[in-house]
Amino acid sequence: MGATGSAVSRVPGADEIQKETGFSSAHIYRLYDRFQVLDKDDNGVLSRRDLQSIGELAVNPLGDRIIDAFFPNGVETIDFRSFVRILAHFRPTEENRQREPNASEPLNSRNSKLKFAFQLYDQDKDGKISRAELLQVLRMMVGVEVTDEQLESIADRTIQEADLDGDGTISFEEFKKSLEKVNIEQKMSIRFLR
Amino acid sequence: MWLGNLPRSSSRRGTYLFLLVFLLGTVLPLGVASSPDSHGTDAPQDTKHEASNGHGHHGNESHTAVKKAFPVLNFEYESVRLPFEIALWILLASLMKLGFHLIPRLSSFVPESCLLIVVGLLVGGLIKIVGEKSPVLHSQIFFLYLLPPIILDAGYFLPIRPFSENIGTILVFAVIGTLWNSFFIGGLLYGVCQIGGKDLEKIGLLPNLLFGAIISAVDPVAVLAVFEEIHINELLHILVFGESLLNDAVTVVLYHLFEEYAGVGSVTFLDVPLGFICFFVVALGGVFVGLAYGLLAAFTSRFTTHTRVIEPLFAFLYSYMAYLSAEVFHLSGIMALIACGVVMRPYIEANISHKSHTTIKYFLKMWSSVSETLIFIFLGVSTVAGPHSWNWTFVICTLVFCLVARVLGVVGLTYIINKFRIVKLTTKDQFIIAYGGLRGAIAFSLGYLLPPDHFPMRDMFLTAIITVIFFTVFVQGMTIQPLVDLLAVKKKQETKRSINEEIHSQFLDHLLTGIEDVCGHYGHHHWKDKLNRFNKKYIKKCLIAGDRSKEPQLIAFYHKMEMKQAIELVETGGIAKIPSAVSTVSMQNIQPKQKVTERALPQLSKGKEEEIRKILRTNLQKTRQRLRSYNRHTLVADPYEDAWNQMLIRRQKVKQMEKRMNNYLTVPANHPDSPTMSRARLSSDPNAYIPKPKAGIPAITVDPASPQSPESLNLVDELSKRTEEEEEEGIVMKMHTPSTDEVFTSNNAEKEQRLMRCLSDPGPHPEGEEEEPFLP
Numbered sequence: 001m002g003a004t005g006s007a008v009s010r011v012p013g014a015d016e017i018q019k020e021t022g023f024s025s026a027h028i029y030r031l032y033d034r035f036q037v038l039d040k041d042d043n044g045v046l047s048r049r050d051l052q053s054i055g056e057l058a059v060n061p062l063g064d065r066i067i068d069a070f071f072p073n074g075v076e077t078i079d080f081r082s083f084v085r086i087l088a089h090f091r092p093t094e095e096n097r098q099r100e101p102n103a104s105e106p107l108n109s110r111n112s113k114l115k116f117a118f119q120l121y122d123q124d125k126d127g128k129i130s131r132a133e134l135l136q137v138l139r140m141m142v143g144v145e146v147t148d149e150q151l152e153s154i155a156d157r158t159i160q161e162a163d164l165d166g167d168g169t170i171s172f173e174e175f176k177k178s179l180e181k182v183n184i185e186q187k188m189s190i191r192f193l194r
Numbered sequence: 195m196w197l198g199n200l201p202r203s204s205s206r207r208g209t210y211l212f213l214l215v216f217l218l219g220t221v222l223p224l225g226v227a228s229s230p231d232s233h234g235t236d237a238p239q240d241t242k243h244e245a246s247n248g249h250g251h252h253g254n255e256s257h258t259a260v261k262k263a264f265p266v267l268n269f270e271y272e273s274v275r276l277p278f279e280i281a282l283w284i285l286l287a288s289l290m291k292l293g294f295h296l297i298p299r300l301s302s303f304v305p306e307s308c309l310l311i312v313v314g315l316l317v318g319g320l321i322k323i324v325g326e327k328s329p330v331l332h333s334q335i336f337f338l339y340l341l342p343p344i345i346l347d348a349g350y351f352l353p354i355r356p357f358s359e360n361i362g363t364i365l366v367f368a369v370i371g372t373l374w375n376s377f378f379i380g381g382l383l384y385g386v387c388q389i390g391g392k393d394l395e396k397i398g399l400l401p402n403l404l405f406g407a408i409i410s411a412v413d414p415v416a417v418l419a420v421f422e423e424i425h426i427n428e429l430l431h432i433l434v435f436g437e438s439l440l441n442d443a444v445t446v447v448l449y450h451l452f453e454e455y456a457g458v459g460s461v462t463f464l465d466v467p468l469g470f471i472c473f474f475v476v477a478l479g480g481v482f483v484g485l486a487y488g489l490l491a492a493f494t495s496r497f498t499t500h501t502r503v504i505e506p507l508f509a510f511l512y513s514y515m516a517y518l519s520a521e522v523f524h525l526s527g528i529m530a531l532i533a534c535g536v537v538m539r540p541y542i543e544a545n546i547s548h549k550s551h552t553t554i555k556y557f558l559k560m561w562s563s564v565s566e567t568l569i570f571i572f573l574g575v576s577t578v579a580g581p582h583s584w585n586w587t588f589v590i591c592t593l594v595f596c597l598v599a600r601v602l603g604v605v606g607l608t609y610i611i612n613k614f615r616i617v618k619l620t621t622k623d624q625f626i627i628a629y630g631g632l633r634g635a636i637a638f639s640l641g642y643l644l645p646p647d648h649f650p651m652r653d654m655f656l657t658a659i660i661t662v663i664f665f666t667v668f669v670q671g672m673t674i675q676p677l678v679d680l681l682a683v684k685k686k687q688e689t690k691r692s693i694n695e696e697i698h699s700q701f702l703d704h705l706l707t708g709i710e711d712v713c714g715h716y717g718h719h720h721w722k723d724k725l726n727r728f729n730k731k732y733i734k735k736c737l738i739a740g741d742r743s744k745e746p747q748l749i750a751f752y753h754k755m756e757m758k759q760a761i762e763l764v765e766t767g768g769i770a771k772i773p774s775a776v777s778t779v780s781m782q783n784i785q786p787k788q789k790v791t792e793r794a795l796p797q798l799s800k801g802k803e804e805e806i807r808k809i810l811r812t813n814l815q816k817t818r819q820r821l822r823s824y825n826r827h828t829l830v831a832d833p834y835e836d837a838w839n840q841m842l843i844r845r846q847k848v849k850q851m852e853k854r855m856n857n858y859l860t861v862p863a864n865h866p867d868s869p870t871m872s873r874a875r876l877s878s879d880p881n882a883y884i885p886k887p888k889a890g891i892p893a894i895t896v897d898p899a900s901p902q903s904p905e906s907l908n909l910v911d912e913l914s915k916r917t918e919e920e921e922e923e924g925i926v927m928k929m930h931t932p933s934t935d936e937v938f939t940s941n942n943a944e945k946e947q948r949l950m951r952c953l954s955d956p957g958p959h960p961e962g963e964e965e966e967p968f969l970p
Contacts, residue, residue, distance in 0.1 A: 034714050056711040066708040090709055092616045141700055146749055154752050162694050178694040181687055186617045187702050190717055
């Protein structure tokens with residue numbers, strides 16, 4: 001990695017990205033490499049088709065949703081910075097961060113990770129997971145052998161368990177609460193992105 | 195020591211006295227019975243006459259050749275001696291366990307293992323007083339009979355997820371930690387021996403290293419015994435416990451290596467890489483053997499549908515064979531056993547009946563509990579009986595070096611490991627890991643196995659080993675609970691996984707796999723996902739019988755939950771409690787208990803109650819589909835089948851009509867259901883019977899598959915709708931044809947038979963939601 005210095009300088013906006021996401025320069029370089037590999041037509045941005053060409057994502061039940069998560073607000077292409085910003089959610093959480101008083105929450109905090117996951121459920125962006133959205137996700141994860149009634153009961157049981165204010169949907173707070181025992185910092189982190 | 199705690203109340207005193215008398219009463223014949231035959235035939239018989247309590251046999255023997263009266267009552271002990279002794283020992287052990295839990299305060303601050311060792315000491319002392327030779331824990335008995343049940347129990351119920359997530363850390367601790375420990379202790383002891391005194395000087399480097407290898411291994415039995423009582427959080431538990439299991443491979447290799455060469459006297463340089471290779475062979479070989487037997491067991495269980503009764507036997511036998519086969523080749527038997535248990539469990543559980551599953555679980559727990567008790571008692575007995583040679587320097591140094599080595603090892607390794615871990619180990623964690631390094635009976639047995647001719651200092655070794663074991667079990671075992679509380683270490687979460695957690699965990703797994711793919715990174719999730727897919731595609735098809743192979747994990751989890759809830763429902767005797775229990779049982783964050791008692795439960799009319807009871811009964815049976823062929827008789831033509839089929843067909847029609855109104859799902863309609871799905875659907879019936887929620891109840895009653903648009907669940911509407919439908923429902927249910935009524939009230943066996951044949955129908959639709967009432 002002797003050429004890191006010059007390599008990183010090739011990456012557009014490396015410094016801001018580093019500050020925003022907390023990745024080290026080595027990581028940014030690696031991710032830029034990957035970005036370029038994915039960028040088939042070499043125009044410096046990724047389109048949906050580029051991501052869809054990843055084989056394993058096609059077999060992943062949540063593949064479409066994951067790809068959608070990379071293209072927020074209906075944009076057609078993303079640049080490297082947005083790419084890295086999404087991936088920054090999966091950086092392992094540091095235990096003792098120095099919190100500047102007016103700094104925004106880091107992208108890889110537990111809250112941000114959960115928010116990211118929540119957004120994958122919540123397609124209409126109303127801040128709540130409705131029964132229909134839950135059913136959709138369940139249907140994707142479970143495959144066609146399971147019948148609707150069964151899924152519906154599962155969905156209903158899920159909402160029953162999590163719903164505290166009784167509105168029949170799961171809000172972000174309820175989502176967080178239902179996962180309070182799960183070790184999100186470990187579960188939603190990729191070691192590569194240390 | 196517990197005699198000193200005699201309380202005031204006479205009833206408790208009575209219990210103690212009873213225990214004491216029984217202890218004496220069983221111990222004396224035990225000790226006497228265990229003595230070898232060297233006394234000759236007469237003496238044992240006499241002493242047995244004296245010591246036996248309540249046998250009431252009259253010795254009526256005479257060895258003359260004169261024709262004697264036909265002996266009405268005879269006393270012949272020799273032929274049953276061995277089984278009698280064994281049974282008596284096990285009985286004693288179990289009674290001791292009972293006794294401890296009768297003593298209220300003691301069991302809370304003294305771990306059971308300590309008490310058992312003390313009992314062993316007492317028993318050993320008593321036997322010695324009586325003058326008989328006490329039984330010693332023979333290594334063969336220990337390794338062949340006492341250890342396997344404990345390890346199998348541990349392996350079969352090993353929590354896979356935390357284990358595999360932390361496997362790197364566990365391996366580092368097990369392998370490198372144990373190596374470090376043994377060399378450190380062995381080396382330093384050699385140094386001490388050299389400067390020690392003249393009797394210590396004779397001990398060479400190799401015996402010292404061997405001793406180091408024996409004493410350094412953390413013992414799974416002791417760790418289990420102590421850690422189970424302190425309820426520490428999952429991560430620490432699995433780290434220490436996993437380490438104690440996996441260090442067996444290292445111990446085996448080092449032990450055999452040093453034992454071989456201690457006889458010869460020196461180790462050449464060639465042997466070091468050989469030892470290294472040997473380690474891999476031992477470890478991986480053991481795992482491989484376990485894997486093979488595990489797959490065999492899973493495959494066999496596929497065909498046991500007609501012989502449910504012997505299903506548990508296969509699980510036990512294959513595992514035991516794995517252990518023995520590994521021991522034949524000097525591979526690691528413990529790792530074989532663990533691998534076998536881990537591999538066969540998912541497939542066996544999918545194949546066998548519910549009752550076999552319970553049988554396996556309880557037999558394993560029972561055997562491992564008995565084994566553990568016996569081990570500790572025997573440890574105490576052997577301490578009193580065994581040959582001892584006390585040497586202050588050696589013993590104290592051993593103790594000190596053990597502790598120091600453990601602490602240094604843990605701290606050093608954690609420093610390295612933390613660079614690779616996502617969730618780092620804190621200092622508190624490290625302290626608990628270091629403190630939890632208990633030694634136990636494995637070390638003692640390995641020491642006992644040493645041949646005395648090669649190792650003249652064996653007695654001293656044994657003494658030192660026993661001292662270390664006592665120290666770790668007593669001091670560390672007793673103080674770890676207060677320390678855990680003092681340091682406020684995170685405890686084990688008591689509540690079971692909710693279905694939310696299950697769903698979201700799977701969701702996150704998929705998400706992480708996807709993100710890893712985007713990054714182009716072959717990480718933990720990637721391989722786990724690949725393994726799962728491979729499993730699903732090929733292995734499950736071979737090893738799981740019938741349609742259960744297609745059942746997704748989420749559904750299986752959901753079934754288990756439903757089943758548990760239904761059983762809970764019935765157990766709480768709560769037919770009237772259905773409204774409260776069903777909606778609150780699975781909600782952990784709502785205040786369930788108080789609400790249940792305060793709420794004025796709706797008075798259901800007798801007819802409705804009866805219907806609910808019937809539905810519940812049927813649901814319980816249907817969820818217990820696993821014991822499909824539990825009755826051994828073949829299916830007979832069922833007179834009620836027609837009525838049942840009719841009802842099912844009607845329900846199916848209704849459901850199809852209902853389906854047309856649900857247009858938001860794009861999934862193709864009816865598939866022929868696997869038995870599990872109809873079972874699950876039927877099992878969701880309790881949901882449908884959340885009747886009449888009162889206003890102000892925090893629980894939601896959700897109407898599964900209601901005809902109205904499912905996008906918005908309007909609570910108020912739901913409530914009002916439910917109240918109307920309740921009436922409808924009541925009417926609807928009363929209109930069963932008499933034959934279906936009888937169907938419901940007929941006995942279990944027939945119902946199950948019937949169910950088997952009706953399973954091709956999609957099951958009954960949850961009642962009460964359809965527009966058309968269910969009319970005959």
